[in-house]
Amino acid sequence: MYELKTKETDRSVIEFIEQVESPKKREDAYQLLDIFTEMTGYEAKMWGPSIIGFGSYHYKYPTGHEGDAPLVGFSPRKAKISLYFATGDDKRKELLDTFGKHTSGKACVYINKVADIDVDVLKKLIVQSVEFLQNMYPDRA
Template identity: 45%
Template sequence: MEEITNFISRIENETRKSDSFALLPFLERVSGYKPYLSGSIIGFGKYHYKYDSGREGDSAVISFSPRKQNLVVYIMPGFDKIEGLLQELGKHKLGKSCLYINKLSDIKLDVLEKIAKLSVQYMQQKYRCKNA
């Protein structure tokens, strides 16, 4: 945990830093997994994937990264089945599995919690997930 705290402490943008310190226990509680640092990504839980191509590896069940431009929460199943929740969330942008948030005060945390829980539940049903 000290490694993660040191990583977040080095973030220059004060809002991004405080939002990261808030997301850390939030995602730990919501996911039920302990956090770990992988490069610039803070992950919670792990699962093993294997594609039809034969490529395989391990990835986080849910994670976030405090980037210079925004916070990115990685919602692994994507967003196809949660469009209604996204409309309630507040100001955000989407990538394939990336939820881009400028600052936590732009969104409704209770809606983010629902999105995160659904994502974790989906991953747990599809994969054997475990703590890192």
């Protein structure tokens, strides 16, 4: 059976951030930690080895595959900072149009630094993602 790699762990979020090599990326990670905590009301938790997640939801696909995931999160990776938001909501695209300098994949939005983005739009993206997932998956993990 498939084993999810990205699970909530007991690892310290602060210890993880302190191990980020770049001082600027570490500073950005602390700023994001404050923003995500403020906007979600959830305590930050480590998910897998490198994702800082907030809240959680339990999903189940028609295929039978199911698991738990953070509602939103971020990871200060070497190349870029990954931001994790819900997909599937048209509001996400509208918000990303005014977000600032970024690239995006299916479930991730990538930024170089917090200074490149509009923090107010980031806050709206966080709220939009949490609300979308809580409506889509009302059974919490």
